[in-house]
Amino acid sequence: KAGVTQTPRYLIKTRGQQVTLSCSPISGHRSVSWYQQTPGQGLQFLFEYFSETQRNKGNFPGRFSGRQFSNSRSEMNVSTLELGDSALYLCASTPRGGGDTQYFGPGTRLTVL
Amino acid sequence: KNQVEQSPQSLIILEGKNCTLQCNYTVSPFSNLRWYKQDTGRGPVSLTIMTFSENTKSNGRYTATLDADTKQSSLHITASQLSDSASYICVVSARGGYNKLIFGAGTRLAVHP
Numbered sequence: 530k531a532g533v534t535q536t537p538r539y540l541i542k543t544r545g546q547q548v549t550l551s552c553s554p555i556s557g558h559r560s561v562s563w564y565q566q567t568p569g570q571g572l573q574f575l576f577e578y579f580s581e582t583q584r585n586k587g588n589f590p591g592r593f594s595g596r597q598f599s600n601s602r603s604e605m606n607v608s609t610l611e612l613g614d615s616a617l618y619l620c621a622s623t624p625r626g627g628g629d630t631q632y633f634g635p636g637t638r639l640t641v642l
Numbered sequence: 643k644n645q646v647e648q649s650p651q652s653l654i655i656l657e658g659k660n661c662t663l664q665c666n667y668t669v670s671p672f673s674n675l676r677w678y679k680q681d682t683g684r685g686p687v688s689l690t691i692m693t694f695s696e697n698t699k700s701n702g703r704y705t706a707t708l709d710a711d712t713k714q715s716s717l718h719i720t721a722s723q724l725s726d727s728a729s730y731i732c733v734v735s736a737r738g739g740y741n742k743l744i745f746g747a748g749t750r751l752a753v754h755p
Contacts, residue, residue, distance in 0.1 A: 571745055571747040572686075631688065633678075635685050638683075
């Protein structure tokens with residue numbers, strides 16, 4: 530089975546712009562979670578989608594949003610980018626979420642100038 | 643407050659030596675504890691996942707232990723190799739409808755020849 534894929538791998542944006550990141554889970558997995566990873570904060574949970582519904586949400590401002598499609602692929606959008614949004618954005622998929630083992634993608638490295 | 647603390651923050655060892663990484667948590671109600679390995683520039687990869695009733699679990703040269711009474715876990719790496727150089731992240735899952743994951747900040751391990 531192919532692993533979790535994320536596109537693009539690298540992205541450079543300027544403050545005020547918006548960005549959309551994409552995640553394709555492992556075939557058959559219905560849960561996709563998104564995380565932000567920065568050197569200072571470590572991994573922080575953004576949100577989780579299951580069967581096209583947002584099931585849980587972390588403590589991030591409304592500028593961070595996401596969605597999931599019927600084929601379980603997910604997108605994450607960040608509007609009005611700030612310098613502090615520079616980070617590695619990881620998505621992880623599991624068959625059902627919850628206690629399942631998560632399989633992470635390689636991440637998208639976002640740099641905001 | 644649910645927290646996961648890892649120690650040491652960083653560690654340098656010589657190839658072939660053993661090492662032990664620590665994880666202390668204050669997560670309740672506890673569901674499971676996971677150890678991940680994250681190579682630089684890549685997503686985390688699951689090493690072990692342990693439930694309340696499991697004391698020890700091995701994955702090759704990696705052995706994780708869990709003491710649910712003291713809320714401590716350790717990851718022991720035997721006969722270290724250069725490829726073990728990575729960050730090791732302890733993640734504790736809290737039970738409650740949707741299992742919430744609390745991430746430790748990680749231990750950065752460098753194995754030198």
